[in-house]
Amino acid sequence: MANGKSLMTGLLVGGVIGGLATILTAPSSGRDLRTQLKQNKQKLESILIQLKDDSISLKESVVKTAQESAVVLKDVTADLQKSIQTWQEEIEPHKAELQKEISQIEEKIKELEQTLNK
Structure with missing residues (x-):
């Protein structure tokens, strides 16, 4: 979430700085400048609304994915337990x-040791 806030802050600050730079360097009349400012404000508002809608949609997708993955994880765990x-x-x-064969091998080794020790 911090990266999203940083991105949003960067976009907003960049937009403001860009707008100010445009205002200060634009060779237009006051009326033209106000019209441009109004248009830029409307564009910025629409971008912010779109970002808000996209973030809400992303949040809903993440929540839905988390819920679905919890169900899948339970199923996988149950299947794994059955398999084990x-x-x-x-x-x-x-x-x-x-175990029986190991016991027989151990007995044969003991017998062999006894035979070799004689």
Whole structure:
């Protein structure tokens, strides 16, 4: 939000400085100058209104996106938990088999050590 305020401030200050520079260097009569000022004021007002509308639209889009992403995040989390649970259930029989094989290997190593120590 700070960048948006800085941009808005920069545009406003730049517009004012540009307008003043134009006024001071313009070789026109007072009437022409007032007409130009009035036109420039109207342009500036329309630009500010457009910026306001755009910022409101952007805010609404951000809020909507945040709400949608919260729902998607919940769905992804639920799916991930299901996947992890399924994976754990699938590896459980293999886990028992691996533990059994490791025990058998340990026994064979002990037997081999006993055979070598004799």
